[in-house]
Amino acid sequence: MRTRTPVPFKNRLISLVVAGLLPVCANAGKDDNTLVVAFEKPLTTVDRLYSIQREGLILSRLTDDGLFYVNPDSLEFEPLAAESYEWVDETTLDVTVRDDVRFHDGSKLTADDVVYTFEWVLDDESDTSRGPVIQSWLESVEKTGPRTVRFNLHLPYPMALRDMAISIPVRKEGTYEGADGMDNAAEDRPLNGIGPYRIKEFSAGREIVIERFEGYYHTSPKANPAIETMVFRVIPDQGTQQAELLSGGIDMMMGVPPDVADNISHLPGVERKEGNDIRIGYITLDAAGYSDPDSPFTNLKVRQAINHAINREEITRYLVRGSAEVVPYACHPRQFGCNADGPVYPYNPEKAKQLLKEAGFPNGFSFKLWAYREKIIAEAVVSDLKAIGLDVDLRFVKLNVFAKVRNDKDMEAFFASYGSGGTADASASTGVHFAAGSARNYTDDEELAETVLAAERTIDPLERKRLYREALNRIAEQAYWVPMFSYSQNYLLSPGLEFPVPKDGVPRFWQASWSDQ
Amino acid sequence: MFNYILRRGLMALLVALTVSFGTFALFHFATDPAQTIAGEDAPQEMVDDIREQYGFDRPVSVQYGDWLGSALQGDFGQSYFWKQPVVELIKEHAKVTIVLALSALGVTILIALPLGISAALKPNSWVDRFALSTAVSAQAIPNFWLGLMLIILFSVTFPIFPVSGDATWKHYVLPALVLGASSVPAVMRLTRTGLLDVLSSDYIRTARAKGFVGYRLILQQAMRNALLPIVSVLAVQLGHKLGGSVVTESVFSMNGLGRLAVESIFNSDIPTVQSLILIFVLTFVLLTLAADLINAWLDPRIRMG
Numbered sequence: 114m115r116t117r118t119p120v121p122f123k124n125r126l127i128s129l130v131v132a133g134l135l136p137v138c139a140n141a142g143k144d145d146n147t148l149v150v151a152f153e154k155p156l157t158t159v160d161r162l163y164s165i166q167r168e169g170l171i172l173s174r175l176t177d178d179g180l181f182y183v184n185p186d187s188l189e190f191e192p193l194a195a196e197s198y199e200w201v202d203e204t205t206l207d208v209t210v211r212d213d214v215r216f217h218d219g220s221k222l223t224a225d226d227v228v229y230t231f232e233w234v235l236d237d238e239s240d241t242s243r244g245p246v247i248q249s250w251l252e253s254v255e256k257t258g259p260r261t262v263r264f265n266l267h268l269p270y271p272m273a274l275r276d277m278a279i280s281i282p283v284r285k286e287g288t289y290e291g292a293d294g295m296d297n298a299a300e301d302r303p304l305n306g307i308g309p310y311r312i313k314e315f316s317a318g319r320e321i322v323i324e325r326f327e328g329y330y331h332t333s334p335k336a337n338p339a340i341e342t343m344v345f346r347v348i349p350d351q352g353t354q355q356a357e358l359l360s361g362g363i364d365m366m367m368g369v370p371p372d373v374a375d376n377i378s379h380l381p382g383v384e385r386k387e388g389n390d391i392r393i394g395y396i397t398l399d400a401a402g403y404s405d406p407d408s409p410f411t412n413l414k415v416r417q418a419i420n421h422a423i424n425r426e427e428i429t430r431y432l433v434r435g436s437a438e439v440v441p442y443a444c445h446p447r448q449f450g451c452n453a454d455g456p457v458y459p460y461n462p463e464k465a466k467q468l469l470k471e472a473g474f475p476n477g478f479s480f481k482l483w484a485y486r487e488k489i490i491a492e493a494v495v496s497d498l499k500a501i502g503l504d505v506d507l508r509f510v511k512l513n514v515f516a517k518v519r520n521d522k523d524m525e526a527f528f529a530s531y532g533s534g535g536t537a538d539a540s541a542s543t544g545v546h547f548a549a550g551s552a553r554n555y556t557d558d559e560e561l562a563e564t565v566l567a568a569e570r571t572i573d574p575l576e577r578k579r580l581y582r583e584a585l586n587r588i589a590e591q592a593y594w595v596p597m598f599s600y601s602q603n604y605l606l607s608p609g610l611e612f613p614v615p616k617d618g619v620p621r622f623w624q625a626s627w628s629d630q
Numbered sequence: 631m632f633n634y635i636l637r638r639g640l641m642a643l644l645v646a647l648t649v650s651f652g653t654f655a656l657f658h659f660a661t662d663p664a665q666t667i668a669g670e671d672a673p674q675e676m677v678d679d680i681r682e683q684y685g686f687d688r689p690v691s692v693q694y695g696d697w698l699g700s701a702l703q704g705d706f707g708q709s710y711f712w713k714q715p716v717v718e719l720i721k722e723h724a725k726v727t728i729v730l731a732l733s734a735l736g737v738t739i740l741i742a743l744p745l746g747i748s749a750a751l752k753p754n755s756w757v758d759r760f761a762l763s764t765a766v767s768a769q770a771i772p773n774f775w776l777g778l779m780l781i782i783l784f785s786v787t788f789p790i791f792p793v794s795g796d797a798t799w800k801h802y803v804l805p806a807l808v809l810g811a812s813s814v815p816a817v818m819r820l821t822r823t824g825l826l827d828v829l830s831s832d833y834i835r836t837a838r839a840k841g842f843v844g845y846r847l848i849l850q851q852a853m854r855n856a857l858l859p860i861v862s863v864l865a866v867q868l869g870h871k872l873g874g875s876v877v878t879e880s881v882f883s884m885n886g887l888g889r890l891a892v893e894s895i896f897n898s899d900i901p902t903v904q905s906l907i908l909i910f911v912l913t914f915v916l917l918t919l920a921a922d923l924i925n926a927w928l929d930p931r932i933r934m935g
Contacts (some may be wrong), residue, residue, distance in 0.1 A: 119926075155893065157712045165669045165676070240683065242668075245675040274835055317712060318885050318893075319795075348883045348894075352778055356793045360786045513898045517662035520677075551674050 128228040143609055149363045151354045152623070159304050162234065162241045165345055170279065170535065172345065172621055174221040175323055177282030177306040178333070180227065180435050181274045185613070188447065188537035190274035194222060194283055194307060196260075203244065203269035203572050207532050210260045213330045216285050217304075217311040224256045231264070231288040239289065240279070243280040248588075250276075253430040257333045258451050264385045269570045271577060272540050283307055290543060294418035309335050309623050310343065312626045321345045339626030355605075358383060364610055367620065369603040371434045371545070377605055386604040387435050390618030393542065394433070394487070396494065396595035401557030403522035410525060416592035419526075422465035422501045425597055428493050435601025442585045443543050443594050450539030450568065450578055455586030458595075465501045477502035483513040483527040484508070490597075491528050519550040530600070533618040539581045547584065547593075556593050597606035635919065642915035645715075646908050651694060653907055657900050658690045666898035667710050684710065699903060707901035711894065719890065727886035730809060730878070731871035737810025738817055738867065743860075745814070746821025747848065753826060756841045761822065765815035777808045777881040794883035797803050809875055813867040819911045820863055824856035831855075858925055865921030869904045874912035 152168050174182075182193040190200060196211045214222035231254040233239050234247050250270035257263045266273065285305050294356035304312045309329045314322040315576045323343050329336060346363060350353045351370075355377055357363040370379075378385035398419060401412040425439045444451035469477060482498075482505050484491035495505045510518075518524055533541035546553045548569075549562035557563075561584055568580035588594060597615075602618050611626045657663065664681035665672070681687050687697075700707060706716040741764075749761035767844045784804060785793040795801045828834060829852055831904075876888035887906060895904040 162714070165672060209872075242676065245679040246673055249675055317714075318889075346795075346883075349889070350880050350883065352774075353781065353794050353881055353883055356778070356781045356786050360789055360793055362793050511896065513661035513663070513666040513896065516665035517660060520662050520665055545673060548674070552677070 120362075137476070142447045143364075143607070146534065146627060147340075147344060148340045148342070148365070148610070148622065148625055149344045149346060150365045150367070150628075151348045151357065151363045152345050153347075153349055153351070153354075153368065155349075156321060156345075157314050157317055159312055159321060162239075162243070162284070165242045167532075167619075168345070171622070172304075172323075172628075173282055173319065174205045174308070174619070175310040175343070176304060176308040176312055177310050178214070178335070178588040179278050179280075179282050180210070181278040183278055183333075183535070183537075183617070183619075185615060185624070186616055190278045191334075193278075193335075196561045198274075200572065201263075204266040205399060205424055206273060207257070208262050208263040208264065210262065211332070212260060212329065213332060214307050215328045215330070216307055217326055217328075218285070219328060220285065220323070222283060222307055222530070223286075224258065224262050226261045226286050228254050228256050229288075229630055230281065230284045233284065233289055234281060242277070242326055245302060247276060247281065263629040269572050271572050271574075272536075272569070273388050275536055275538060275541075279536070287337055295561070309333070309338050309412055313342070316435070318347055320347060327484070332528045335610075335621075335623045337621040340622070343622060358605055358607070361607070364607040367602070369605050371601075371603060373604060374603040382608060384606045384610070386606060386612065386614050388602045388604070388614030388618065389436050389447070389616055390532070390600040390602045391447065391535055391537060392600040393440050393445050394490070394525060394528070394597040394600065395440075395443065396482075396528050397524075397546075397555050398593065398595070399522075400591065401523050401555055403555060403557075404525045408474070408525055409474060410476050412472045413467045413591060415474065417458065417469035418465040418472065418501065419498065420592050420595050421468065422503075423494055423497045424460045425595075426460060428490055429598040432487075432490050432493060433598050433601060435603065437598050437601040440599055441589075442597040443546065443588045443596050444585060445533065445537075445542060445599055448537050448539045448542060449535065449574075450543070450581030451585070452578055453582050453585035453589060455589035458592070459591070462497075462501050469501065469503075477504060480525040481505065481506045481508050483510065483515060483518060483524045484529070485510055485512045486530060487528075494528060522552075522555070524555075528597075532618070535617045538618060539585070543581060543584055543588075544569050547588065556591070556623055558587070558591070561587050561591075638915065638919050642912055642919075645790075646911040647916065649907055649911055650698075650904055654694045654697070655690060656902060657898060657903070658686075658693070661898050663710065663898040663900060665792055697901065701905075701908075706905040709894075709899050709902045711897040711899040711902070716901050717870040719902060720887065720905060720909065721886055723887045723890045725873060726884050727872060727879070727888060728890075729730050729799060729874055730796075730802060730884065730886060732870060733806035733869050734809035734813070734871050735864065738813040739864070740812045741810070742817035743821055744816040747825060747853075749818070750825035750829065750846070758822075761818060762870065765818045768811045769815040771811070773808055773812060774881050775879045777804070777878060780804045780807060781881075794881075794887070796882075796884040801882070801884070805878050805884060808881075809871055809878045813870070816863055817860060817867065820860050821856065825852060828852045828856045851853055861917075861924050862921040865917045865924070869914040869917040872913050872917075 119202060136584060147419050154166065154168055155166045156166060156172065158164050161177055178194045180193065180195040181190045184191050194211055194214050196209045198206060198208045201207055210222060210224055210227055214221065234241050234244050235251060250266050252267045254267045255263050265365050288305065306316060310323040310324055311326045313324045325338055325341050346356060351373065354366045357368055374385050377383050379540060391623045398410040399408050399414060400410055404409045429437050429439050440446065441457045442451060442453040470512055478616060482491065482495060484507065488509050491507055491509060495507050498505045519527060531542055544565050545551060547561050548554060564580055564584040568577050568584065571577045571580060606612060609628045613624050615621060664677050664686050668677045668680050685693060697707065709716050709719055745761040745764060749758040752758055781793050784791050789802050791800050812846055834852055837847060842851055875886060876892055877884045879888040880892065891906045
């Protein structure tokens with residue numbers, strides 16, 4: 114099965130034709146210390162409190178700092194605008210704020226600003242995008258000293274630092290005064306963050322220009338970024354992005370399909386970098402029988418047969434490629450808690466057929482497999498399943514249609530992926546998919562849901578690991594999922610651009626620089 | 631004439647309402663707007679909160695009634711995705727599409743009319759064959775392919791025009807060529823056929839006898855009648871360009887209505903999609919009406935009934 118990842122015809126075309134017509138390339142911004150990056154999707158607001166987009170996360174890591182941040186090397190959550198923190202007990206967190214942090218307007222960060230930010234998020238009227246998540250664990254926040262703040266939690270919640278790190282940038286007291294509900298994000302106010310860059314221009318759907326903030330606190334791990342100005346241009350078409358890269362209009366493309374990267378990267382004027390991503394691909398089987406109480410997938414042997422029937426090694430090696438690897442359990446191997454030792458299901462079509470026979474389906478059965486991305490992989494899965502006698506009807510649809518049918522619990526089986534918001538913790542994947550009430554949970558396994566919930570409410574790391582091991586082993590024993598593979602990320606860069614490849618797939622552009630060569 | 635306009639106007643409204651309700655219902659039955667707005671990786675709490683906040687948990691008929699009631703009062707609502715009033719969003723994007731559509735129409739006229747006239751004046755000659763080959767090629771070439779070829783040639787190999795964007799007039803040159811080229815075959819062939827018909831008519835023979843020759847004969851006598859069907863086609867083509875520049879706008883990263891429509895559909899941004907559909911339908915109907923009125927103005931026989 115030496116098939117390659119399909120790339121839209123137009124993207125192949127531009128790669129091939131350009132190879133023959135290549136001009137002398139120039140960097141977009143090396144001379145004036147500017148970095149121009151292409152965004153595939155438009156950003157609707159630069160305020161992270163009102164954005165759930167991946168592009169918003171990338172930008173906010175430049176313009177905003179939270180109390181904590183994700184260490185790019187260890188992927189652990191460490192203090193940033195916070196100087197230190199201490200868990201007083203399982204539901205009380207004390208944080209001391211740094212005294213050298215300044216907002217982009219020059220004013221000093223205070224404990225009052227931190228209290229204001231979190232009270233705003235807790236306010237139902239604020240309609241922030243992460244409000245419901247924060248409200249689920251945070252009861253109140255109070256100022257306990259000139260630089261100290263206390264967070265009172267409803268319940269023990271080990272991911273509090275994660276939520277503070279990736280979702281809640283600190284805002285100046287009074288920022289949203291006079292704003293109302295959903296209009297908050299659209300208010301025409303300059304973003305006053307505390308990050309190493311500040312917004313210079315924002316044109317929704319077109320581009321965002323940011324410039325280095327010279328007043329940024331030098332004690333920060335993000336201090337002294339090398340690039341002076343960064344421009345994020347919205348270019349939805351990947352073929353156009355390639356042309357821009359080759360003509361010197363942009364300096365960097367992200368999320369490049371492997372085939373395009375192969376075709377373009379050998380050209381002069383383009384460098385390729387490859388990195389990991391926390392995203393994993395998987396197949397969910399309707400073990401609970403939501404779509405049909407008599408569904409064959411309610412039978413454990415059938416689910417085990419499906420697991421044995423799919424050649425994940427070859428799919429990963431030839432279709433996903435790069436640094437992708439086979440994932441044996443329902444989490445990314447780099448995530449905290451992803452430490453199961455339950456059963457794995459090596460590729461064995463004969464065993465799969467035997468299991469189907471034992472389950473009472475010697476001649477197979479028919480079902481629909483739903484998918485919304487990587488059609489070639491879904492087709493490879495269908496091919497493997499047909500080889501053991503199953504009649505599979507692939508329903509490849511757009512994401513919004515897919516989400517509707519999945520949330521209605523009307524799918525017998527679906528191939529999907531999950532990025533965990535770039536979080537290296539099993540709570541962001543296992544927890545989301547197997548919690549009670551989750552639209553993604555097709556198991557109806559109350560014991561499993563309780564284990565997952567217990568893990569989410571346990572502060573002790575060792576106990577959390579034990580609980581996740583128990584949950585992941587249960588998922589593997591019951592073959593609720595077919596865990597498939599982790600993803601790989603391809604970046605195409607202008608020569609001379611130094612850019613450390615992120616371990617979680619979320620670029621940190623403050624680390625980028627132009628080399629002197 | 632007034633009754634005619636009224637009838638056409640009511641028809642336009644009916645078509646717009648039918649399409650609008652169909653789209654609204656399809657969106658709700660086939661997609662989950664709350665999940666789309668929240669994002670694929672969003673936790674369940676966020677999705678549920680959005681469902682409640684936007685009122686997606688109410689019956690579809692109630693939601694449509696609410697939208698229609700507001701729309702009739704001129705309030706097209708707030709975009710779920712862009713978090714802006716839809717009217718402002720459309721105003722902002724319409725400029726790009728209007729400039730692009732008019733430029734493309736200009737390209738069509740500049741290429742198709744001279745080609746059509748030349749082909750009609752020398753039928754079955756090499757000029758005619760060249761014109762027909764050009765028309766067939768323009769029809770056969772997909773927009774995205776032509777767009778990418780032009781980008782490679784004029785932006786990458788010979789960097790004369792920018793690859794993408796819509797900030798300056800230079801950004802419009804290549805997209806206008808691409809969008810304009812797609813209408814050349816229809817307009818060129820119509821010009822050729824219309825002019826051939828007119829040139830063989832009695833009044834042209836009379837005009838020739840009176841001493842009309844060359845461009846005076848073609849422009850003053852023949853083209854006036856040959857233009858009638860061309861005006862109708864150009865009006866329809868303008869409608870196509872205003873509502874159908876999706877691919878061109880995407881390839882050249884132009885922030886027009888076409889790209890807005892695509893992004894709104896993928897993001898289940900129902901208020902924006904609804905408003906855009908209303909605009910596209912009304913634009914088509916109004917342009918067809920305008921073509922009829924121009925025809926009536928050009929041709930006294932139509933005007934007199």
